[in-house]
Each structure stands twice: as structure tokens, then as C-alpha cells.
Amino acid sequence: MDRPIRVLVAKPGLDGHDRGAKVIARALRDAGMEVIYTGLRLTPEQIVQAAIQEDVDVVALSILSGAHGHLLPKVVDLLKKENVYDEILVLGGGVIPEEDIPELKEKGIAEVFTPGTPTTVTIDFIRQNLKRKH
Amino acid sequence: MELGERLLQGDKKAAARMISLIENDDPKAVAILAAHYQHTGKAKVIGITGPPGAGKSTFVDKVVKKLRSKGATVGVIAVDPTSPFTGGSILGDRIRMSDLNLDPGVFIRSMGTRGHLGGLSKATLGAVKILDLLGMDYVLIETVGVGQSEVDIVKVADSVLMVMVPGLGDDIQAIKAGIMEIGDVFVINKADRDGADRTKMEIEVMLDFNHQEWRPPVSKAVAVKNEGIDEVVDNLEKHWAYLESSDKLAETRIRNSELEIMDLAQTALVRQLMRNSDNRNWLRGLAEKVARREQDPYTTSHLVLQEMMKQSMKEESHENTES
Numbered sequence: 298m299d300r301p302i303r304v305l306v307a308k309p310g311l312d313g314h315d316r317g318a319k320v321i322a323r324a325l326r327d328a329g330m331e332v333i334y335t336g337l338r339l340t341p342e343q344i345v346q347a348a349i350q351e352d353v354d355v356v357a358l359s360i361l362s363g364a365h366g367h368l369l370p371k372v373v374d375l376l377k378k379e380n381v382y383d384e385i386l387v388l389g390g391g392v393i394p395e396e397d398i399p400e401l402k403e404k405g406i407a408e409v410f411t412p413g414t415p416t417t418v419t420i421d422f423i424r425q426n427l428k429r430k431h
Numbered sequence: 432m433e434l435g436e437r438l439l440q441g442d443k444k445a446a447a448r449m450i451s452l453i454e455n456d457d458p459k460a461v462a463i464l465a466a467h468y469q470h471t472g473k474a475k476v477i478g479i480t481g482p483p484g485a486g487k488s489t490f491v492d493k494v495v496k497k498l499r500s501k502g503a504t505v506g507v508i509a510v511d512p513t514s515p516f517t518g519g520s521i522l523g524d525r526i527r528m529s530d531l532n533l534d535p536g537v538f539i540r541s542m543g544t545r546g547h548l549g550g551l552s553k554a555t556l557g558a559v560k561i562l563d564l565l566g567m568d569y570v571l572i573e574t575v576g577v578g579q580s581e582v583d584i585v586k587v588a589d590s591v592l593m594v595m596v597p598g599l600g601d602d603i604q605a606i607k608a609g610i611m612e613i614g615d616v617f618v619i620n621k622a623d624r625d626g627a628d629r630t631k632m633e634i635e636v637m638l639d640f641n642h643q644e645w646r647p648p649v650s651k652a653v654a655v656k657n658e659g660i661d662e663v664v665d666n667l668e669k670h671w672a673y674l675e676s677s678d679k680l681a682e683t684r685i686r687n688s689e690l691e692i693m694d695l696a697q698t699a700l701v702r703q704l705m706r707n708s709d710n711r712n713w714l715r716g717l718a719e720k721v722a723r724r725e726q727d728p729y730t731t732s733h734l735v736l737q738e739m740m741k742q743s744m745k746e747e748s749h750e751n752t753e754s
Binding site: 300301303322323325326327328329330331332333334335336338339342343344346347349350351352379380381 | 443444446447448450451454455513514517518519520521522523525526529532533538539540541543545
């Protein structure tokens with residue numbers, strides 16, 4: 298039997314709006330994934346330690362505060378430092394301006410899903426881009 | 432056995448990967464656990480259970496911090512229900528333990544029940560051994576919110592902490608087998624709510640009816656305010672002292688080992704049967720006949736048992752001739 302895909306959904310930094318994160322968490326659960334929902338106000342360091350302990354396939358970062366340019370690449374850097382980036386797909390979501398997305402991708406975020414993206418798009422992307430065999 | 436060596440050295444990544452492998456019945460992980468089994472048994476295993484919404488996760492967070500302040504390392508396994516329809520789950524217990532993410536002496540793992548009933552996941556026992564081998568002094572297991580039938584925690588834990596809340600329904604509920612019998616230590620959380628004293632009294636009365644050697648202590652707490660935690664930890668330590676002094680610990684572990692052996696054997700037997708697609712089709716055919724009332728399930732189960740035994744003997748003699 299295929300093992301379920303494990304996804305860490307986290308909100309780095311200080312923003313407090315988690316409806317989007319909850320919507321995606323539920324959608325991923327309904328698609329058969331195990332979602333480790335870590336809630337609000339985590340630091341990149343906390344996110345990475347949780348990702349390691351939970352042995353996740355995906356880290357999905359939801360952010361609306363405008364600090365994405367700093368926080369998202371920070372998570373990627375820490376995952377690389379811990380030698381787990383090669384096995385983890387890093388995604389961004391939330392209020393992130395289109396013009397910032399290319400740079401985020403250069404820095405290791407595989408894809409950014411902005412508001413209005415159907416959850417099926419995110420689910421399909423995950424299934425097609427996993428770095429570890431299932 | 433590189434993975435096993437890394438685990439024994441305290442490598443958290445190795446522990447995380449081992450837990451994933453054991454969840455997926457990976458033979459490599461099973462072999463590592465078997466090889467190192469004699470090094471397990473050091474960690475004190477505490478189950479934390481109770482009705483949904485009682486505040487178990489908050490309690491776990493506070494108990495871990497208290498144990499850490501005493502210099503102990505702590506592993507946490509937090510179990511949440513898997514949807515029977517989609518196979519997915521939202522594992523949200525970690526939210527209440529954010530501070531602990533960066534504590535090097537703590538390892539937290541969230542697990543979905545993945546179809547297993549009883550409040551735990553099938554791989555929980557394996558995960559406990561892995562955290563034991565990682566070097567954790569304590570392993571705390573937070574079960575799915577317990578109603579009346581999720582009592583697997585007693586088969587896994589040395590001590591069970593039952594977290595109750597005030598005013599959850601009439602006393603008849605509490606009597607139903609399960610809740611009152613499995614707790615070794617009780618706490619009324621959210622004790623700043625109305626009815627806390629009444630609930631405490633009801634539970635004490637209930638417990639007075641049981642005539643076990645160990646009379647579970649009942650205390651009050653407000654976990655979010657960090658009140659009443661010390662008393663709970665003291666009570667858990669008293670229970671541990673009781674287990675050690677009275678040989679109860681040895682008895683409990685023998686009983687649990689027996690349950691584990693039988694559980695593993697049954698799982699292996701069924702898996703052997705179901706691995707073969709001919710068997711699965713045959714079983715499906717039998718199921719259709721039973722559903723149409725053409726044969727009864729009792730006689731049918733005998734057929735299945737006979738076939739299982741026949742196949743397993745054939746496999747054994749095949750192995751013998753090969754070696």
C-alpha cells in the first residue's frame with residue numbers, strides 16, 4: 298500500500314490570519330494526506346525542527362505579512378543546512394506579490410500558490426513533484 | 432545497519448526516518464528493532480488520554496516542560512484520527528507544543544491512526560521503542576480523544592494519566608468500562624470551570640468502588656495557566672514507585688509483551704493471506720456468497736483458516752528445502 302504523503306503546514310513570522318492555511322490543510326487531508334498543522338507564529342528554526350522530527354515530504358508555508366522575502370528562503374537555507382532539503386518539497390502560499398515569485402523560486406521554493414488557486418492545483422503539484430518515492 | 436547505529440547515537444533524523452519506516456511495515460526497520468530490542472525497556476512510558484477537548488495536548492506540553500526541568504529527556508507521540516474515507520488526517524497536537532520544537536532534549540512525532548481502532552496507531556509500539564533507543568528517559572503518548580472504546584493505551588503504557596474536564600455528562604458515562612478502569616492517575620483539567628469540585632467528587636466515589644491495590648489519586652489543574660502540573664507529575668512518580676516496588680511493572684510488561692506478540696502474529700498472518708492477489712480475489716468471492724446468504728460467515732472463516740494454514744505450511748517447507 299502506498300504510504301500517505303506527509304505535509305507540514307506552517308505559518309512563519311508574525312501574521313495571525315490562518316483561514317487560508319486551514320483551508321489548504323483540510324483540502325490536503327481530503328486528498329488522503331497526513332497534515333501536520335503547526336499553527337501560528339513559528340520561527341523558521343522551529344519549522345525546520347518540526348519538519349525533521351515529522352519526516353515530512355512537503356513543507357507548505359503560509360504567509361500574509363509581507364515578510365516572505367526573508368522568511369521563506371530562510372526556511373530553505375535551514376533545511377539545506379540540516380541536509381534534508383533534497384527530500385522535502387517547499388511550497389509557499391498566501392499574499393505574495395507575483396513579481397516576488399521568480400526570486401523565491403530561485404531561492405528554492407518550488408512553487409507559490411496565491412489566493413484563488415484551486416486546491417486541486419496544489420494537490421496535483423505535490424503529487425507530481427515529490428522528491429521521495431512513494 | 433547504519434540507520435540503527437545513528438539512532439543509538441541520538442540522531443533525531445534517524446529516529447524520524449525509522450518511525451516512518453515502521454509505520455509502513457518496512458522490513459529493514461523491523462530488523463533494526465529486532466536486533467536492538469535488548470536495549471529497549473529503559474524509557475518510562477506514560478499514556479495521556481481522556482475525552483476530546485479535555486486539554487490533553489496542553490497537558491502534555493506542561494508535563495514535558497516539568498520533566499525537562501528535572502533534567503530528563505522526553506519523547507512525545509501524538510496520535511490523531513485518520514479519516515476512514517480519505518485516508519488523510521490533520522495532526523494538530525503539535526500546535527500546543529510550539530516552544531518544545533527547539534528543545535534538543537525533546538522529540539515530538541505526530542501519527543495518524545491509519546485505520547486502527549483503539550485510540551492509537553498500529554505503529555505506536557514501534558515508535559515507542561524507537562524513541563527508547565534514541566535515549567529518551569520518558570515517552571509520552573497522547574491518544575486520540577477517548578470515548579469508551581479507545582483503550583489500547585493500557586497495552587502500551589506503564590502509567591496512564593486520565594485527563595477529565597468538569598461537567599461532561601452524568602456519572603453513568605464514567606462507569607462504562609474503559610475510562611475508570613484504565614487511569615492510574617486522574618486530573619480534572621479546566622478546573623476553573625463550574626462543576627470541577629463536583630466532578631472530582633464523582634470520580635473519587637467511583638474509584639472508591641474499585642478495590643485495586645493502587646488507588647488512583649485525583650487532582651485539579653488548569654493547564655493553560657500552568658496550575659496543578661506539579662501535583663500531577665508527583666502522582667505519576669508515586670505510581671512509578673508503586674510499580675517498581677511491587678513487581679507490578681514486571682507483570683504489566685509481561686502481559687503487554689504477550690499482547691504484542693499475538694498482535695504481530697495475527698497481523699503477519701493476515702498480511703500473508705492478503706498479499707497474494709489470488710487470495711484477495713478468492714476472499715472477495717467468498718464475501719459475495721456470504722453477503723448473498725449463500726453461506727454463513729462462521730463456516731467460511733474455517734475455510735479461510737484452513738487455507739491460511741495450508742499456505743503457510745507450504746511456505747515453510749519451501750524455505751526448509753531451500754536452506
